[in-house]
Amino acid sequence: MKKIDIHNLYKIFGPHPEKVMPLLSKGMSKDAIMEKTRHGVGVADVSFDVEEGEILVVMGLSGSGKSTLVRCINRLIEPTSGKVLVNGENVLKLSDTELRHFRQKHFGMVFQNFALFPHRTVLKNVEYGLEVQKVDSAKRSDLSMQALEQVGLKGWEDSYPDQLSGGMQQRVGLARALALDADIMLMDEAFSALDPLIRRDMQDELLELQDKVQKTIVFISHDLDEAIKLGDRIVLMKDGMIVQVGTAEEILTNPANDYVAKFVEDVDMSKVITAETIMKKSETIAYYKTDGPKAALRKMKKASISKIFVSKERKLVGIVKAADAADAAKRGEKTLEHILITDIQRVSPDTPAADLFPLLATSEHPIAVVNDSNNLQGVIIKGLILAALAEGTQSNGNENDKAA
Amino acid sequence: MKFPENIQIPLDKWTDQAMDWVLMSFGGFFDALGSAILKFMLVVEKFFLWVPWPVLIIAVGLLAWRVMGKWWSGLMMAGMLFFMGMLGNWEMAMRTLSLVTSAVIISLAIGIPLGILMASSDMFEKILKPLLDGMQTMPSFVYLIPALMLFGLGKVPALFATIVYAVPPVIRLTNVGIREVSPSVVEAAHAFGSSYWQILFKVQLPLARPTIMVGVNQTTMMALAMVVIASMIGAKGLGFEVLLAINRIEIGRGFEAGLCIVLMAIIIDRITYAMASGKRA
Numbered sequence: 001m002k003k004i005d006i007h008n009l010y011k012i013f014g015p016h017p018e019k020v021m022p023l024l025s026k027g028m029s030k031d032a033i034m035e036k037t038r039h040g041v042g043v044a045d046v047s048f049d050v051e052e053g054e055i056l057v058v059m060g061l062s063g064s065g066k067s068t069l070v071r072c073i074n075r076l077i078e079p080t081s082g083k084v085l086v087n088g089e090n091v092l093k094l095s096d097t098e099l100r101h102f103r104q105k106h107f108g109m110v111f112q113n114f115a116l117f118p119h120r121t122v123l124k125n126v127e128y129g130l131e132v133q134k135v136d137s138a139k140r141s142d143l144s145m146q147a148l149e150q151v152g153l154k155g156w157e158d159s160y161p162d163q164l165s166g167g168m169q170q171r172v173g174l175a176r177a178l179a180l181d182a183d184i185m186l187m188d189e190a191f192s193a194l195d196p197l198i199r200r201d202m203q204d205e206l207l208e209l210q211d212k213v214q215k216t217i218v219f220i221s222h223d224l225d226e227a228i229k230l231g232d233r234i235v236l237m238k239d240g241m242i243v244q245v246g247t248a249e250e251i252l253t254n255p256a257n258d259y260v261a262k263f264v265e266d267v268d269m270s271k272v273i274t275a276e277t278i279m280k281k282s283e284t285i286a287y288y289k290t291d292g293p294k295a296a297l298r299k300m301k302k303a304s305i306s307k308i309f310v311s312k313e314r315k316l317v318g319i320v321k322a323a324d325a326a327d328a329a330k331r332g333e334k335t336l337e338h339i340l341i342t343d344i345q346r347v348s349p350d351t352p353a354a355d356l357f358p359l360l361a362t363s364e365h366p367i368a369v370v371n372d373s374n375n376l377q378g379v380i381i382k383g384l385i386l387a388a389l390a391e392g393t394q395s396n397g398n399e400n401d402k403a404a
Numbered sequence: 405m406k407f408p409e410n411i412q413i414p415l416d417k418w419t420d421q422a423m424d425w426v427l428m429s430f431g432g433f434f435d436a437l438g439s440a441i442l443k444f445m446l447v448v449e450k451f452f453l454w455v456p457w458p459v460l461i462i463a464v465g466l467l468a469w470r471v472m473g474k475w476w477s478g479l480m481m482a483g484m485l486f487f488m489g490m491l492g493n494w495e496m497a498m499r500t501l502s503l504v505t506s507a508v509i510i511s512l513a514i515g516i517p518l519g520i521l522m523a524s525s526d527m528f529e530k531i532l533k534p535l536l537d538g539m540q541t542m543p544s545f546v547y548l549i550p551a552l553m554l555f556g557l558g559k560v561p562a563l564f565a566t567i568v569y570a571v572p573p574v575i576r577l578t579n580v581g582i583r584e585v586s587p588s589v590v591e592a593a594h595a596f597g598s599s600y601w602q603i604l605f606k607v608q609l610p611l612a613r614p615t616i617m618v619g620v621n622q623t624t625m626m627a628l629a630m631v632v633i634a635s636m637i638g639a640k641g642l643g644f645e646v647l648l649a650i651n652r653i654e655i656g657r658g659f660e661a662g663l664c665i666v667l668m669a670i671i672i673d674r675i676t677y678a679m680a681s682g683k684r685a
């Protein structure tokens with residue numbers, strides 16, 4: 001389901017935005033508009049949607065309009081024109097009172113500079129949103145304590161924000177947004193002010209938390225590594241406009257233009273490319289129930305391979321070597337039972353290529369890519385990984401994806 | 405050389421006429437206002453004249469100890485108050501204190517809301533700012549004139565003039581205090597769906613409190629300064645004592661009363677200053 005659906009959103013800063021709209025549609029650049037009319041283009045003709053339960057990362061350089069965009073969603077900044085549908089309701093049509101209630105119900109927000117209330121204790125900070133909703137004090141402190149526990153800040157409830165480290169302050173910010181139990185989280189560069197190690201921890205924790213709470217998250221970031229790690233999908237912005245929308249892999253392996261290509265240049269491909277991208281999908285397999293050693297041997301010869309994976313009732317059970325199959329055939333065995341090697345490496349489709357190297361180095365067999373129910377999805381052999389990484393942006397080995 | 409009479413303008417007559425008109429049209433209003441203010445002042449004055457002196461001295465000592473954090477500060481403030489009694493000026497001091505207290509209470513009741521209004525409207529700030537600047541640069545006894553015209557002689561015009569003179573700092577600093585609250589914190593409050601009043605009372609005023617308290621301190625000190633001048637139009641108290649002493653050239657009596665004013669100023673200043681700079685309540 002589409003949780004957030006944004007259509008042709010514009011935000012122009014200045015006294016006469018309506019005069020700037022025609023210039024934009026003529027294709028005039030943001031800088032030229034600034035030069036000529038003294039109006040700033042925050043967001044221009046942005047359309048995208050966010051699925052329920054998805055983490056959508058909006059990424060772009062500083063000044064590209066990310067903060068403006070996310071504030072247009074809950075109308076902390078009033079958009080110039082366009083549509084913002086949340087659960088199918090146009091936020092831009094709400095009256096002031098309706099908007100306040102809508103914010104209380106649907107939006108939790110986390111800020112780059114934390115924006116905690118310095119005069120309130122940690123607990124009182126987390127309680128703020130509930131206090132605004134006039135939730136009674138017992139329930140308020142209950143829910144807030146739960147939220148604090150979720151972010152690992154139990155025992156700090158009576159401290160003041162200035163007594164906490166940056167990482168802990170942002171945990172308070174996170175708890176403050178979680179306590180509301182709003183269905184959407186807006187996070188504007190929530191981790192950008194933290195130092196790299198703490199930042200990585202916070203990213204991990206956010207992912208863990210998201211597994212449990214299943215919110216719809218719009219996460220703003222200027223850091224591609226962060227976007228790749230967190231984002232189910234990424235929206236890439238430049239000068240207030242969207243240049244590309246897609247999964248990390250789509251953007252990295254197929255940049256829409258030079259701008260995107262430049263952006264993704266320094267990303268370590270081995271962290272981004274996953275087993276699924278580089279595996280060989282159309283591998284021949286032997287069937288445990290119907291194929292004997294002879295049949296397996298024939299399949300291997302036909303596909304010019306020396307080892308073949310064996311499946312039983314669509315589940316991967318092991319691998320058979322050509323030499324063993326030949327021996328077994330000579331001995332007159334009718335099944336693969338005695339020559340089946342069950343001790344093989346299995347990985348899930350989303351394993352990063354970087355994690356596949358050590359496996360390949362220690363394993364004498366190809367690596368099997370299996371899904372959660374142990375169905376064989378594809379096979380990884382050494383050459384494929386190297387080829388994929390060498391080509392950088394162009395993935396290899398999945399040419400058959402569409403056909404298979 | 406004589407200034408030509410034919411280009412002089414009769415501003416004095418105009419003013420009189422305007423004043424007459426105001427009194428004609430709103431006389432009832434000012435009478436009612438005057439008697440309401442007087443009632444309030446009498447309650448405050450009654451209280452200060454009723455409080456037994458040891459109780460007040462101990463209360464001031466304890467308050468000073470609490471807000472300044474040191475027991476000997478409390479002892480010193482109590483000592484100064486005691487000394488004022490020893491100079492034989494207790495009753496006069498209480499009258500002055502009650503006038504200051506009434507003036508400060510009314511000033512805050514007017515000034516803080518005006519400051520809030522000023523902070524929430526740039527337009528209003530633009531209008532009010534030069535007015536406040538003007539009020540503060542004007543010599544204080546100028547305020548006595550309209551006060552006299554509106555309310556006649558006595559306590560009420562004294563209080564009125566005191567308020568007009570003392571109210572600007574609290575308006576100004578309430579405005580500044582609220583405007584200085586970090587916009588990102590206010591934005592966060594908006595993001596969680598707060599109303600205007602919720603933001604005002606849960607975020608802006610608590611965070612502006614130290615600055616507002618500086619305004620309260622300044623307003624109080626100015627009220628005390630004005631009280632002396634206001635005694636020229638008939639408010640009894642330490643200022644009246646000084647005035648009498650000057651008229652009769654009684655240097656010793658004037659010195660005593662003057663010293664009491666200084667001591668009272670120190671006590672009030674120290675205590676309100678400590679309240680302003682104190683951390684979380």
Ligand SMILES: Nc1ncnc2c1ncn2[C@@H]1O[C@H](COP(=O)(O)OP(=O)(O)O)[C@@H](O)[C@H]1O
Pocket residue numbers: 013014040041042060061062063064065066067068069
């Ligand atoms: N209140 C404002 N008034 C005028 N221009 C603004 C305002 N806020 C942002 N802008 C402009 O809009 C553009 C986008 O800003 P912003 O959304 O903060 O970018 P980002 O968050 O990606 O760094 C910038 O060019 C900025 O100068």
Ligand SMILES: [Mg+2]
Pocket residue numbers: 066067068189
């Ligand atoms: Mg930003």
